[in-house]
Amino acid sequence: MPTSLYDTLQALYGLQQLDSQIARTRKSQAALDTGAAATENAAAARAEAEGKRTALHHLQGDLKDSELKLKGVEDKRKTYHDRLYKGGVTNPKELSNMEKEIAALGRQRADLDGRILELMDRVERAQSDLTAAEERAREADTRRADTVAAFRSRHDTLELELADLTRRRGEAALQIEDKALLKRYDDIRAKSGVGIAKIEDGSCGACHMSLPSGMIKAVKEYAEPQRCENCLRLLTT
Ligand SMILES: [Zn+2]
Structure with a gap:
């Protein structure tokens, strides 16, 4: 029938x-969050931390340069000072030149001391900026990983559901004469x-x-x- x-x-x-x-x-x-935005955010946060790291390295380099310059100035000043007070120099013109030189080196030393203090302050701030940026980068990366993992899991579940529905659909269509x-x-x-x-x-x-x-x-x-x-x-x- x-x-x-x-x-x-x-x-x-x-x-x-x-x-x-x-x-x-x-x-x-199709509406699932693939994690694309979270991945972009994580990359931006990483780039920001890299920028802060570079800035810190520059400042640390400047600080080291200034410290080396200061040491040079101090060594030079000590040499003049020792020669002056050991009494080896008796020529009045030479004595006067050496005193002027020592005074000039003293001013250089004061300038460098100021510069070093300022750089130490800036290095400290750059270090704390970097620490905060690294923390943000870690958080952004955790969010990225969580979002991508949730996407994959949900996507796979829906894929299995679709396979089952498609199979049932095919069987149901076959039954229709x-x-x-x-x-x-x-x-x-x-x-x-x-x-x-x-x-x-x-x-x-x-x-x-x-x-x-x-x-x-x-x-x-x-x-x-x-x-x-x-x-x-x-x-x-
Ligand atoms: Zn109708």
Whole structure:
């Protein structure tokens, strides 16, 4: 005995449930946060920390240079000072030049002391800037890793669900003997995702337009497939 039109339309309605579920699952999968933004943020935070590290190294280099210069100035000053006070120099002009030189070296030393103090202060601030930037980079990287892991896990779960739904959909479609009506359903569904609707309170369950009573009667008779006059979807009860 061939399957009645009622049974075929009910089977198509069952297929519609699977097709809608497949569409919803695909949509959920496409809407997942892939972690792209978190990855970008983590890269930016890393670059910022690198910039702070470079700045700190420059300042540390400047500080070391200034400390070496200071040592040079102090050594030179000590040499002059020792020569002056050991009494080896007796020429008054030479003595006067050496005193001037010692005074000039003293001013250089004072300038360098000031510069070193300033640099030490800046190194300290740069160090704490770097520590904070590294902490931000670590946090951003943790967020990136968490987001990417959550994406992969959820994506895989949805992928399994899709595989199962697609298999069930294929089996359900095979059960439908009226291939011409199945094709009509697929053609209508291709446009909007919905190929068949139930009559709900005298209206089309898809577009919600009120249906004429003659149409409702024709659907219930199941002699010929009926379509909603407004949205052209197949109708069943
Ligand atoms: Zn409709």
